[in-house]
Amino acid sequence: MIQEVYTLTVRELKKWLSRRGTFIVSLITPLFWLGLFGxxxxxxxxxxxxxxxxxxxxxxSQYVNHQLLNLFGTTSYFTYLASGMLVVFGFFQSVFGGTxxxxxxRLGYLNRLLMTPTPRSGIFLSKVFGTLIxxxxxxxxxxxxxxxxxxxFKPGLNVINVLLAGxxxxxxxxxxxxxxxxxAFNVDNVEIMFAIVNLINLPLMFASSALFPLKQMxxxxxxxxxxxxxTYAADIVRYNLIGTPISNYLLSWAILIALSLxxxxxxxxxxxxxxxxx
Amino acid sequence: MDPAIQAENLTxxxxxxxxxxxxxxTINKGEIFSLLGPNGAGKTTTIGMLSTVKRPTEGDAxxxxxxxxxxxxxxxxxxxxxPQDLTADDELSGYENVLIMAKLFGYRGxxxxxxxxxxxxxxxLWDSAFKKVREYSGGMRRRLEIAMSIVHNPSVxxxxxxxxxxxxxxxRHIWDLVRELKKNGTTVLxxxxxMEEAEALSDRVAIIDHGKIIAIGTPSELKAKIKGDxxxxxxxxNNKLDEVINKINDFLPNSASKIDNQILVKTESSSEFLPQLxxxxxxxxxxxxxxxxxxxxxxxxxxxxxxxxxxxxxxxRFKYMRVTRGAxx
Numbered sequence: 001m002i003q004e005v006y007t008l009t010v011r012e013l014k015k016w017l018s019r020r021g022t023f024i025v026s027l028i029t030p031l032f033w034l035g036l037f038g039x040x041x042x043x044x045x046x047x048x049x050x051x052x053x054x055x056x057x058x059x060x061s062q063y064v065n066h067q068l069l070n071l072f073g074t075t076s077y078f079t080y081l082a083s084g085m086l087v088v089f090g091f092f093q094s095v096f097g098g099t100x101x102x103x104x105x106r107l108g109y110l111n112r113l114l115m116t117p118t119p120r121s122g123i124f125l126s127k128v129f130g131t132l133i134x135x136x137x138x139x140x141x142x143x144x145x146x147x148x149x150x151x152x153f154k155p156g157l158n159v160i161n162v163l164l165a166g167x168x169x170x171x172x173x174x175x176x177x178x179x180x181x182x183x184a185f186n187v188d189n190v191e192i193m194f195a196i197v198n199l200i201n202l203p204l205m206f207a208s209s210a211l212f213p214l215k216q217m218x219x220x221x222x223x224x225x226x227x228x229x230x231t232y233a234a235d236i237v238r239y240n241l242i243g244t245p246i247s248n249y250l251l252s253w254a255i256l257i258a259l260s261l262x263x264x265x266x267x268x269x270x271x272x273x274x275x276x277x278x
Numbered sequence: 279m280d281p282a283i284q285a286e287n288l289t290x291x292x293x294x295x296x297x298x299x300x301x302x303x304t305i306n307k308g309e310i311f312s313l314l315g316p317n318g319a320g321k322t323t324t325i326g327m328l329s330t331v332k333r334p335t336e337g338d339a340x341x342x343x344x345x346x347x348x349x350x351x352x353x354x355x356x357x358x359x360x361p362q363d364l365t366a367d368d369e370l371s372g373y374e375n376v377l378i379m380a381k382l383f384g385y386r387g388x389x390x391x392x393x394x395x396x397x398x399x400x401x402x403l404w405d406s407a408f409k410k411v412r413e414y415s416g417g418m419r420r421r422l423e424i425a426m427s428i429v430h431n432p433s434v435x436x437x438x439x440x441x442x443x444x445x446x447x448x449x450r451h452i453w454d455l456v457r458e459l460k461k462n463g464t465t466v467l468x469x470x471x472x473m474e475e476a477e478a479l480s481d482r483v484a485i486i487d488h489g490k491i492i493a494i495g496t497p498s499e500l501k502a503k504i505k506g507d508x509x510x511x512x513x514x515x516n517n518k519l520d521e522v523i524n525k526i527n528d529f530l531p532n533s534a535s536k537i538d539n540q541i542l543v544k545t546e547s548s549s550e551f552l553p554q555l556x557x558x559x560x561x562x563x564x565x566x567x568x569x570x571x572x573x574x575x576x577x578x579x580x581x582x583x584x585x586x587x588x589x590x591x592x593x594x595r596f597k598y599m600r601v602t603r604g605a606x607x
Contacts, residue, residue, distance in 0.1 A: 014374070112365045115331055117384070
C-alpha cells in the first residue's frame with residue numbers, strides 16, 4: 001500500500017504546485033486576520049492614557065499591561081492572535097482538503113481510482129498526507145510573516161519548541177482532514193459541501209481559545225470549548241512559541257492526541273465505508 | 279469458447295427506479311461486444327457494476343471467473359476501464375497521468391515507466407506525452423483515457439462511450455486502436471449510442487433500453503430482424519402528412535406511418551416501389567427523401583419505436599443520416 005499512498009500523495013502535491021495562483025489565495029485569509037484584525041485590535045494602544053497627569057498615566061499603563069498579561073499571557077494581542085491563527089489556518093486548510101475531494105468525485109477521478117486495486121485506506125491516507133504537507137509548508141510561510149509583522153516569541157525559543165508547536169498543528173490537521181474527507185466521501189454536491197464547511201468552520205473557531213481566552217467567554221461556551229481540539233492545540237502552540245502558561249501541559253497533549261486520533265479513526269472508517277458503499 | 283464476462287440477472291435499483299433490470303449476457307474471450315442504447319438506458323450503470331464500483335442490487339457477473347461481488351480485488355486487477363468522464367488531471371502531463379495508473383497497478387521504477395511509454399505509444403500519444411493534458415485536443419484526451427486504462431495490459435477492457443463528442447476523424451482513429459486491442463487478445467466491452475460505432479467495431483451487439491437487453495446478436499443477425507428497406511420522406515407542408523400517408527397506404531397497405539414529422543415507409547424493395555412513390559408525391563413539395571438500408575438504428579427504432587438519440591433534444595433523422603454516412607464511409 002505504501003507505493004499507492006506515495007504515488008497519490010505526489011500527485012496531490014504536483015497538482016498543488018502547478019496551481020500557483022491558489023498559493024497566494026490560500027494565504028489571503030490568514031493575512032487579513034493577522035494584518036487587519038490583529039494589528040488593528042491593539043488593546044495597549046486603545047487604553048493608552050491621554051490628557052492625564054503623568055503620575056496617573058504611568059499607573060494606568062501599568063494596570064492595562066497587567067490586565068493584558070493576565071488575560072492573554074502577553075501584552076501584545078497580535079502575538080496572542082498570530083499564534084492562535086497558526087492553528088486556525090491548519091484547521092481551515094484541512095477543511096479545504098475535503099472540498100477538493102468533492103470536485104474529484106464530480107470529475108470522475110475518484111471513480112477511476114476505485115476501479116484500480118488500490119486499497120481504499122490508501123486513497124484516504126493519500127488525501128491526509130497531501131493536505132498535511134501543504135499545511136506544513138503554508139505554516140512555515142505564515143510564521144515568517146507573523147515574525148515580520150511583530151510577533152513576540154518567548155525568550156529562549158528553540159527548535160524543540162517550534163517542533164512541538166508543529167506537531168500540535170499536525171495533530172489538529174490530521175483530525176480535521178479525516179473528518180472533512182469523510183464528509184466529502186458522502187457528499188456529491190459542492191454547494192452542500194461548502195454549506196457544511198461554513199456551518200462548522202466559524203463556530204469551531206470561535207468556540208476555542210484561538211482568538212480569545214476561554215475565561216473571557218460565557219460559562220456555557222467555555223464548556224463547549226473544552227471539547228474542541230482547537231483549544232488544546234492553540235494552548236500548546238502558545239505555550240511553546242510565546243510562553244503563555246497552561247494549567248496542565250501534559251493533559252493538554254493527552255486530550256489533543258486522543259481527540260485527533262479518534263477523529264482520524266472515525267474519519268477513515270466512514271470514508272472507507274463510503275467508498276465501498278455504492 | 280471460454281467466456282470472459284458472464285452477467286447473470288444483473289440488476290441495479292435506486293429506490294424504486296430500476297436502472298438495470300435482470301440482464302444476462304456472455305462475452306467470449308477476445309470479442310468486441312457493444313452495449314448499444316440511448317442515454318439513460320443503463321449502459322454506464324452496467325459498466326459501473328462490472329468494474330466493481332457499483333454494487334448490484336441483485337444478480338452477479340463473472341470476469342474471467344471472478345465474481346464482481348465476492349472477488350472485487352481480483353476483478354480490479356484484470357480489468358481496465360475508460361470511463362465516459364474525462365478524468366485525467368489537466369495540470370499533469372499525459373505521461374504523468376499514465377505513470378500514476380501504472381504504479382497503482384503495482385508496477386515500480388523502470389517497469390512502470392516502460393508500461394507508461396508502451397501505453398502512450400499504443401494510443402499514438404508518445405509525441406505529446408510530456409505536454410500538459412490541458413493542451414490536448416478532445417480526441418487526444420479520449421485516447422489518453424484509454425492509455426490510462428490499458429497500461430497494465432488488462433485481459434478485459436471496458437470502454438464507456440469512448441468516442442462521444444469527437445469528430446469523425448478522431449472517432450475512426452480510436453476505432454482503429456480498439457481493433458488493435460482485439461488483435462492483442464483483449465476482450466472489449468464497449469458502450470455507445472452511435473449505431474455506426476457498434477456496427478463498425480463489434481463482433482456482437484446487445485441493444486439495451488430502459489435497463490433491459492431487448493436484442494442480442496451479431497450486427498448482421500440484428501439487421502436481419504428488419505425485412506426490406508425504409509424510406510423517409512420530409513414534405514414541406516406538415517398539414518398534408520396524413521393525406522400523403524393515406525395515399526401511400528392505398529397503394530401499399532400498412533406501409534406508411536408518421537414519425538417525427540416525417541413519413542416512414544417500410545417496403546420489401548425500395549427500387550420496385552420508388553417509381554410508384556414518385557407518382558404519389560408528384561403533387562406535393564418534397565424537401566427530402568431518403569432510402570435507408572437496414573442498420574442498427576433502424577433495428578432500435580423497430581424494437582422500441584424511438585430513435586437512439588431522441589433523448590438528446592430532438593432527432594433530425596436526415597441530418598443524422600448525413601453525419602453517419604460521413605462517419606462510416
